[in-house]
Amino acid sequence: MTDRSVLSDFKPGDHDHEACVAVALDTASTVCRERGVRLTPLRRRVLELVWRRHVPSGAYDLLGALRSDGRRADPPTVYRALDFLVENGFVHRLESLNAYVGCGGPGRAHNGQFLICDSCGRVAELEDHAISEIIREKADALGFHAGWQTVEVIGLCGECLGRV
Amino acid sequence: MTDRSVLSDFKPGDHDHEACVAVALDTASTVCRERGVRLTPLRRRVLELVWRRHVPSGAYDLLGALRSDGRRADPPTVYRALDFLVENGFVHRLESLNAYVGCGGPGRAHNGQFLICDSCGRVAELEDHAISEIIREKADALGFHAGWQTVEVIGLCGECLGRV
DNA sequence: TAGTGAATGATATAATGTAATGTTCGAGAT
DNA sequence: ATCTCGAACATTACATTATATCATTCACTA
Known part of the structure; x- marks a missing residue:
C-alpha cells in the first residue's frame, strides 16, 4: 500500500x-x-x-x-x-x-473518510487531504471553525457491484 | 443569497x-x-x-x-x-x-453538507458541488459506487468563535 | 504497605428506533 | 351518493443504543 x-x-x-x-x-x-x-x-x-x-x-x-x-x-x-x-x-x-x-x-484520533458497502457491509477508510481540506476551506469561508469532520459514503464496493 | x-x-x-x-x-x-x-x-x-x-x-x-x-x-x-x-x-x-x-x-432528497456549531447548536447547510464531486471521484477511483454522502462538520460558528 | 487515581463491576434507566397489526380517511369510480 | 382501495394514521409492543451513578478492584508509587 x-x-x-x-x-x-x-x-x-x-x-x-x-x-x-x-x-x-x-x-x-x-x-x-x-x-x-x-x-x-x-x-x-x-x-x-x-x-x-x-x-x-x-x-x-x-x-x-x-x-x-x-x-x-x-x-x-x-x-x-x-x-x-x-x-x-x-x-x-x-x-x-x-x-x-x-x-x-x-494514530491520535483523526478524521477519516469512510466508504461503506451497502451490500457486504465492508468498509474502506480514506484519509484524503484533498477532501478534508476543501471541507475545511468551505467552512472557513463562512466563518466556521471546523473541529471534527464526519464523512461517510454509502454505496456499493467494486466486488458487489460486479455481482449484480 | x-x-x-x-x-x-x-x-x-x-x-x-x-x-x-x-x-x-x-x-x-x-x-x-x-x-x-x-x-x-x-x-x-x-x-x-x-x-x-x-x-x-x-x-x-x-x-x-x-x-x-x-x-x-x-x-x-x-x-x-x-x-x-x-x-x-x-x-x-x-x-x-x-x-x-x-x-x-x-427539493428531492439530496446530499447536503452540514456545519454544526458545537456551542449554539445552529446549523448551516451547504450543497457544494466541489465537495460532493471530489468525494465521488475518490470513491470511484477505488471502484466504489457512491450512493449517499453524509458530510457533517462539528465546530464553532463565527458568532460563537467571536465570543470566546 | 498504605495511598492514589485509573479501570472495571454492578444496577438502573434514558434515549432512540422498529415490527406488526388494525383503523380511519379521502380521492376517484360507478 | 356510496363503494372501493390505497394511503395515512393509531396502537401496542418490543428492540436497539447509550448514559448516570456509585461501589469495588487494581496497578502503581511514595
Missing part, C-alpha cells in the same frame, strides 16, 4: 485475517506503551473483536461476544472500552451505522 | 423567525401539491416544529411537542412524519446528532 490516502481498502475474502488482526493488536500495544496509556485485557479484547469481523460491530454485538467469553459485562463496560479505543485512534465510530470499525492507520 | 452553494447560513438571533417558518411551510405546501403527495396536518405540524426551533430537534422532542398540542402521539407517528419530510427533502437527518433540521433548499 503506497498510497497512504487509502488507509484500508475492501479486503478480499481470502486475505490473512489472523495476521491482519495480530498486526492491529501489536500496533495498538506499541502505541499505548509509547503513549503511557494502558491497553488492558478488556480493551485489547474489544479491539480484537472489532478487528476479527471485517464489518462494523455494534456495541451490543461486542457486549454479546464479551459475555460469550464468560466474562461479566454490561453496556458501560463495552462503551468505556470503545471510548478509549476511539480516543486513541484504534477504532472509528461510524455515525451513520452506530457501529465501530478498526482503524487502518492508527 | 446569491451563492446557492450555501443553502442556509447561521441565522442571527434577531431574524424574522415567523416569516422564516412561514416560507418553509408555504414552499413545502407548494412542492407537495406539484408532486401529488400530501402535506397532511400532522406532517405540516412536524415540519413547523422542526423549523420553529432553529437548532436540530430530536424525534422525541418533537413527540413531546405533539403531545403538548393535546394530540395523541407515539414514536411511529413522529418517525413516519419525519420519514416523509426527509424523503421529500424538507428536512435533513443529522447522523452525528440523531436529530432533524429544516432544509434550506427543499
